[in-house]
Amino acid sequence: MNSYVQLFCLIVSFLYGILLYYLNMFNYKILKGKNILVKILGSILYILNVSLLYILFLYKINYGVLHIYFVLFMILGYIGISVKKRK
Numbered sequence: 001m002n003s004y005v006q007l008f009c010l011i012v013s014f015l016y017g018i019l020l021y022y023l024n025m026f027n028y029k030i031l032k033g034k035n036i037l038v039k040i041l042g043s044i045l046y047i048l049n050v051s052l053l054y055i056l057f058l059y060k061i062n063y064g065v066l067h068i069y070f071v072l073f074m075i076l077g078y079i080g081i082s083v084k085k086r087k
Contacts, residue, residue: 005062013070016054017077
């Protein structure tokens with residue numbers, strides 16, 4: 001994998017972390033006030049969909065190679081947008 005693909009994957013991972021924040025907030029608003037069974041099933045389906053979507057993005061970009069720094073950039077994007085939204 002060349003450096004351009006790695007840089008593109010880092011950018012996509014960072015942006016996916018931002019998207020993940022907004023999807024988490026949307027999921028929270030949908031499941032707020034629901035039955036506990038609906039919350040559990042909704043959360044499980046949400047986690048499966050989000051993780052499979054991330055793997056699909058990586059598969060389309062670099063044939064599904066997952067490095068730890070891709071995940072770290074995704075977490076950095078999530079934390080960065082959550083800190084920015086709190087202010």
